[in-house]
């Protein structure tokens with residue numbers, strides 16, 4: 001009798017608590033990134049030269065039509081979010097984005113061509129740099145505050161998960177291209193320091209805006225993307241570019257650990273999949289791939305084509321290629337990268353805090 005009364009009391013108190021608490025917010029993600037995480041923002045940038053809006057992008061995702069992802073299928077952030085039981089956040093520039101959609105799904109600000117540095121990717125004319133993405137996030141915060149109030153909004157943003165995944169373009173579409181002044185202004189070490197100072201200010205700003213659980217993804221062996229291989233007659237990986245990725249990862253790892261222990265209540269994590277991707281590139285068969293040096297979607301010898309285009313030829317089996325186009329990994333490679341990051345970061349699933357979200361249909365990534 002006492003027991004059931006106690007239980008009843010507890011339930012009533014809990015219900016009252018919820019009622020007083022008002023809005024019960026879900027755990028959602030806010031994603032900051034480049035083309036490796038873009039889910040459609042660049043399609044809304046009318047002047048951007050970096051868009052995944054033509055076939056055969058998205059061929060193994062949902063309906064198979066281009067959806068803004070620079071891959072045949074899912075991004076690494078898609079796969080990790082799915083594993084954590086979190087909804088996939090829509091693109092910030094998606095016309096149907098409302099406060100309710102944001103509260104239920106979060107937002108993805110990632111933009112192809114974007115970098116940690118403002119000047120990165122200038123050749124693409126339009127892209128959202130990390131600072132710009134954070135500025136847009138601040139706008140999102142104002143909308144949510146107006147919708148659910150200051151106190152609830154603060155809780156919502158502190159409980160959310162944050163992903164920051166940029167850096168490749170700061171090298172590939174900045175430092176390593178002589179038309180960008182950074183390439184002749186900085187030594188390699190000086191450039192890494194400049195990026196880290198910028199990233200430190202950005203991560204600190206995100207923390208001030210409420211980010212507590214945040215992960216930073218490192219770089220892969222970007223000297224081995226098909227676009228870099230064509231720079232040498234032998235088609236080898238560009239070792240100089242790979243060394244830059246390793247230096248970036250080392251410095252970013254230190255920075256993130258340092259910030260995580262310094263900033264109040266911060267749980268900031270760094271993870272990269274450099275080693276495993278490097279091993280896949282050297283031993284593709286070991287991992288079930290057949291090709292690790294050329295893009296599945298390719299426009300013959302006319303390279304580097306900026307993107308995969310309708311006139312390109314597709315490889316026979318997309319699940320056997322590490323690279324989808326000149327820059328970007330295939331769905332299958334992204335799955336491998338995501339699994340490595342999940343393993344390294346020791347993710348705890350959020351499956352218990354969220355109702356399961358309907359997973360977008362994903363077609364098998366093979367047409368045989």
Ligand SMILES: *[C@@H]1O[C@H](CO)[C@@H](O)[C@H](O)[C@H]1NC(C)=O
Pocket residue numbers: 082083084085349351356357
């Ligand atoms: C979380 O849920 C998703 C789908 O809702 C599932 O694919 C994933 O395996 C789950 N993860 C864990 C660790 O239970």
Ligand SMILES: *[C@@H]1O[C@H](CO)[C@@H](O)[C@H](O)[C@H]1NC(C)=O
Pocket residue numbers: 118131132135
């Ligand atoms: C970078 O761009 C943001 C706007 O997106 C601007 O506020 C900031 O001052 C810029 N920073 C530098 C160093 O140019």
Ligand SMILES: *[C@@H]1O[C@H](CO)[C@@H](O)[C@H](O)[C@H]1NC(C)=O
Pocket residue numbers: 264265
């Ligand atoms: C850190 O967490 C504690 C306990 O939840 C809270 O009281 C405090 O306000 C938090 N501090 C910051 C800066 O978020």
Ligand SMILES: *[C@@H]1O[C@H](CO)[C@@H](O)[C@H](O)[C@H]1NC(C)=O
Pocket residue numbers: 290316317320
């Ligand atoms: C992959 O390569 C192996 C060995 O070269 C070959 O037997 C197999 O047919 C290839 N598979 C595909 C789908 O290309």
